[in-house]
Each structure stands twice: as C-alpha cells, then as structure tokens.
Amino acid sequence: MITFPNAKINLGLNIVEKRPDGYHNLETVFYPVPLEDALEVNILHEGNEKFRLHQAGLEIEGEVENNLVVKAYKLLDEKFNLPPVDIHLFKHIPSGAGLGGGSSDAAYMLKLLNEKFNLALTDETLEEYAAKLGADCAFFIRNAPTYAEGIGNVFSPISLSLKGYQIVLVKPDIFVSTWEAFAQIKPHRQEMPLKEIVKRPVEKWKEWMMNDFEESVFPQFPAIREIKEDLYKQGAIYASMTGSGSSVFGLFEPSAILPSNTFGEKTFIYRGILK
Numbered sequence: 379m380i381t382f383p384n385a386k387i388n389l390g391l392n393i394v395e396k397r398p399d400g401y402h403n404l405e406t407v408f409y410p411v412p413l414e415d416a417l418e419v420n421i422l423h424e425g426n427e428k429f430r431l432h433q434a435g436l437e438i439e440g441e442v443e444n445n446l447v448v449k450a451y452k453l454l455d456e457k458f459n460l461p462p463v464d465i466h467l468f469k470h471i472p473s474g475a476g477l478g479g480g481s482s483d484a485a486y487m488l489k490l491l492n493e494k495f496n497l498a499l500t501d502e503t504l505e506e507y508a509a510k511l512g513a514d515c516a517f518f519i520r521n522a523p524t525y526a527e528g529i530g531n532v533f534s535p536i537s538l539s540l541k542g543y544q545i546v547l548v549k550p551d552i553f554v555s556t557w558e559a560f561a562q563i564k565p566h567r568q569e570m571p572l573k574e575i576v577k578r579p580v581e582k583w584k585e586w587m588m589n590d591f592e593e594s595v596f597p598q599f600p601a602i603r604e605i606k607e608d609l610y611k612q613g614a615i616y617a618s619m620t621g622s623g624s625s626v627f628g629l630f631e632p633s634a635i636l637p638s639n640t641f642g643e644k645t646f647i648y649r650g651i652l653k
C-alpha cells in the first residue's frame with residue numbers, strides 16, 4: 379500500500395501563552411500544500427524483525443528508531459500487535475523546515491496502517507494517536523484547512539479556500555531549531571484575531587497576518603527576511619515564514635507569472651498550485 383504525505387504552511391502563527399508543561403498555546407491556520415513524500419508499507423515475510431525502513435530522497439538526521447514513521451508503527455503495534463512491515467520512505471519535503479514533513483509522514487503512517495490492517499480507528503482516535511507523535515501531526519489526519527489552537531491540535535473549522543492560488547516555497551540552507559525558536563518567543567495576543575483576518579481578502583493579509591517567530595528568527599538569519607522581501611518584490615500578494623522556519627512561502631494570483639530566480643545555491647524551491 380502506498381500513500382503520499384503532503385506538507386503544510388501556517389497562515390498566521392500567534393504564540394499566545396506558555397503552558398505549565400513547557401509547551402506553548404498558539405493560534406494558527408494550517409493549510410495543506412501538495413509537496414509530497416512517498417510512503418509504501420508491505421508485510422515483511424522474511425527475517426525476524428518487526429519492521430525494516432528503507433529511506434531515499436532527502437537526508438534525515440537521526441536513528442531509524444527515531445524516524446516518525448517508525449514511531450507511528452510502534453504506537454499502533456503496542457496496542458494491536460501488527461504484522462511485521464517493510465517500509466519504504468521517499469523524502470521530498472525538506473526536514474525541519476516549518477513544513478511539517480516529519481509530522482505528515484507520521485500521520486499518514488497511522489492512516490495507512492489503520493486501513494491496511496482494518497483497525498477501524500476513527501479520525502478522532504487517529505488524531506489522539508497523532509498528537510502523541512508531535513504537536514502538528516494531528517492536522518494531517520483530516521488534512522483540510524483548519525484553525526488550530528492549543529499546542530496545535532485543537533481544531534475548529536474555517537471557511538477558507540485558496541484553491542487555484544499559486545505558491546512558491548523557498549527553503550534556504552538554514553536550520554532553525556523549533557525548540558530554540560519557541561524559547562525566544564515573548565507570548566502575546568494579536569490585536570486582530572486570526573479568525574477575523576482570514577475572512578478578509580488575501581490582498582489585505584499583509585498588514586495583519588503575522589508569524590510571531592519572524593521577530594526572533596529574522597535578526598538571527600537575515601537571509602530568511604530577504605527571501606520574504608524578494609517574494610513581495612516579485613509580485614506575491616502575501617508572503618511569510620512558515621512554522622518556526624526556515625521555509626518562506628509566497629502566494630501568487632492564479633494568473634501570475636511565477637518568479638524563476640533560484641534564491642542562491644543549496645536553496646530548495648517548490649512551485650505549485652493550492653487545492
């Protein structure tokens with residue numbers, strides 16, 4: 379069985395308070411982006427391991443045991459004693475980029491195992507499992523534009539469609555630690571609630587829709603700010619860093635001619651159309 383975990387962007391990201399458990403409550407809108415990994419799982423008929431992981435495409439640091447697709451398998455295996463599996467993961471989504479790639483792989487692994495082994499788990503149950511694997515994993519279970527609060531796993535519906543808009547995603551060769559990015563944040567509430575901002579035309583978002591991480595990440599990495607400014611110069615109607623970075627996205631009108639520049643070597647660029 380094969381599935382294609384997609385990335386996400388954050389439309390607005392307000393860190394509103396620090397929680398007793400050290401995490402932060404935030405407000406954001408998650409929006410899926412059709413930049414995808416590939417994940418294939420088959421039953422392992424040889425050897426005595428519970429799983430094998432074959433990985434290709436972009437490099438991921440860390441041990442196999444810490445790969446989020448393995449963590450997702452182990453989470454369900456503990457409860458359902460699953461058959462041994464042979465996992466093939468092709469990474470196309472840059473890791474640690476604010477795009478939720480690892481979180482998406484984990485959530486899609488849960489959905490794939492649920493279907494492959496007829497576990498009959500509901501979306502709500504799958505979201506609970508996903509939240510154990512990462513703060514932005516649960517979003518990928520339903521994988522639809524949604525307003526998120528809490529640590530990023532308390533959802534409420536929004537009527538927002540960017541279908542047809544073009545997106546340019548630029549990920550410079552810069553690593554931003556999510557942990558450090560949160561540690562440097564001064565939590566505060568935005569003047570205008572994000573739920574109100576997203577109801578306005580996209581052309582109006584620039585003056586109101588903020589990613590709070592920009593304030594601490596841009597001074598450390600001016601190159602990320604420059605990418606955002608370049609995207610505006612090249613006609614983006616809205617541009618922002620996504621998540622805790624380092625990726626920056628620009629939204630362009632459906633009819634716009636997208637910029638073709640490369641933003642420097644070792645930079646990952648994706649151009650696509652939102653659904």
Ligand SMILES: C[C@@](CO)(OP(=O)(O)O)[C@H](O)COP(=O)(O)OP(=O)(O)OC[C@H]1O[C@@H](n2ccc(N)nc2=O)[C@H](O)[C@@H]1O
Binds near residue numbers: 391402481514
């Ligand atoms: C910042 C966000 C916004 O969408 O996106 P990314 O930058 O990862 O894409 C997410 O909240 C990231 O979620 P995720 O990447 O799953 O974070 P986790 O692995 O769960 O947590 C990494 C670290 O970030 C901090 N963290 C994460 C989420 C949160 N709501 N509060 C936090 O303080 C914690 O210090 C935690 O140890």
Ligand SMILES: Nc1ncnc2c1ncn2[C@@H]1O[C@H](COP(=O)(O)OP(=O)(O)O)[C@@H](O)[C@H]1O
Binds near residue numbers: 472622
């Ligand atoms: N399948 C995976 N894909 C990407 N990163 C993974 C995966 N499994 C574990 N990781 C780890 O998760 C972190 C990146 O998670 P990811 O969701 O890609 O970050 P972000 O949400 O910032 O884009 C890195 O520390 C990486 O080593």
